Amino acid sequence: MPMINRLTIIGVGLIGGSLARALKAANACREVVGYGRSADSLQKAVELGVIDRAETDIAAAVKDADVVVLGVPVGTMVPVLEQLKPHLASHTILTDVGSTKGSVVDAAEQVFGSLPPRFIPGHPIAGTEKSGVEASFAELYQRRRVILTPASTSDSDALEMVRWMWQQAGAEVIDMSVEHHDEVLAATSHLPHMLAFTLVDTLARLEDHDDIFRFAAGGFRDFTRIASSNPRMWHDICLNNRDALLKMIRRFSDELHTLAAAIESGHSEAILETFERAKAARDAYCENSC
Ligand code: NAP
Numbered sequence: 001m002p003m004i005n006r007l008t009i010i011g012v013g014l015i016g017g018s019l020a021r022a023l024k025a026a027n028a029c030r031e032v033v034g035y036g037r038s039a040d041s042l043q044k045a046v047e048l049g050v051i052d053r054a055e056t057d058i059a060a061a062v063k064d065a066d067v068v069v070l071g072v073p074v075g076t077m078v079p080v081l082e083q084l085k086p087h088l089a090s091h092t093i094l095t096d097v098g099s100t101k102g103s104v105v106d107a108a109e110q111v112f113g114s115l116p117p118r119f120i121p122g123h124p125i126a127g128t129e130k131s132g133v134e135a136s137f138a139e140l141y142q143r144r145r146v147i148l149t150p151a152s153t154s155d156s157d158a159l160e161m162v163r164w165m166w167q168q169a170g171a172e173v174i175d176m177s178v179e180h181h182d183e184v185l186a187a188t189s190h191l192p193h194m195l196a197f198t199l200v201d202t203l204a205r206l207e208d209h210d211d212i213f214r215f216a217a218g219g220f221r222d223f224t225r226i227a228s229s230n231p232r233m234w235h236d237i238c239l240n241n242r243d244a245l246l247k248m249i250r251r252f253s254d255e256l257h258t259l260a261a262a263i264e265s266g267h268s269e270a271i272l273e274t275f276e277r278a279k280a281a282r283d284a285y286c287e288n289s290c
Contacts, residue, residue, distance in 0.1 A: 004029035004165065008065040010058075010080060012036055012045045015097045015124060016071025017136030020050050022169035025138045035061035045133045059087040067165060070096035075236030077107035085111055093158045094119040095165075099185065099233075101149045101178045103240035117155040120162040122148045123181065124171065125189075129228040142170035149178045186244035191252060193234055194245070196227040 034051035042054035055061035
């Protein structure tokens with residue numbers, strides 16, 4: 001596979017910045033160009049060595065790019081693609097890192113009429129609760145998975161290039177349908193974020209919330225780490241994976257009500273069964289992945 005000559009990152013934050021750092025560390029690209037709304041954060045990206053060149057003009061940013069990566073929040077995909085469309089050369093490969101895939105494909109269809117064959121949607125299953133280029137680091141994708149959701153019309157060269165790019169960043173790349181991606185991620189990522197945000201917000205609004213936070217221990221810290229994630233980004237994710245997420249929220253609410261009923265009626269067998277099933281499932285998950 002040839003090296004990427006020019007890589008353009010649209011939105012040089014945690015995810016786009018970490019990809020740029022990883023590809024530079026692997027000598028997988030010659031030049032990284034960064035585009036964003038704010039000249040200050042792009043300047044920071046240059047100073048940190050994340051990008052080689054900053055552009056606030058989108059035409060200049062994507063000129064002669066081999067690969068363009070959209071590292072922006074999923075709620076901004078339509079306006080960003082509209083800006084990009086007139087300047088995208090026919091050979092340029094386009095991909096994204098958005099946490100929802102149905103909405104990104106819908107955005108591409110809205111702007112281009114159909115998903116362009118050289119637009120390969122992607123999602124790295126890696127991240128932290130931090131945001132911005134300052135939080136980016138080259139090792140973020142090491143031994144992590146990246147899901148690509150190509151269509152039957154996708155260009156195979158473009159698909160293989162995007163796969164190769166993520167492999168150079170240290171990731172294992174898996175192909176999946178858009179629908180399956182959105183269902184799986186609603187369960188494993190989007191629902192847990194909704195629970196963490198809601199739990200912390202509920203406790204913070206209790207009258208004696210000072211004591212509640214003062215006496216919270218490691219379990220609370222572990223469970224709620226992701227409630228420190230970027231609110232705007234998660235606002236976009238929950239609205240852009242609405243159907244799959246609502247299905248999981250309803251399923252979880254039913255299970256929580258069942259547990260509450262078991263606690264109310266002192267049904268110790270049902271309570272123990274729930275906890276034992278959960279412990280066995282988490283222990284098995286940790287043996288393979290933690
Ligand atoms: P981030 O650190 O906040 O970075 C987002 C970047 O996009 C910032 O550089 C921001 O620049 C730029 N941006 C925002 N709106 C823009 C617009 N309209 N036009 C141009 N640039 C714009 O967020 P992130 O965590 O990297 O997330 C980026 C994407 O990755 C999201 O789609 C998210 O769903 C996905 N993702 C996130 C995670 C995670 O754990 N964080 C994991 C996997 C995938 P400014 O300086 O102008 O604000």
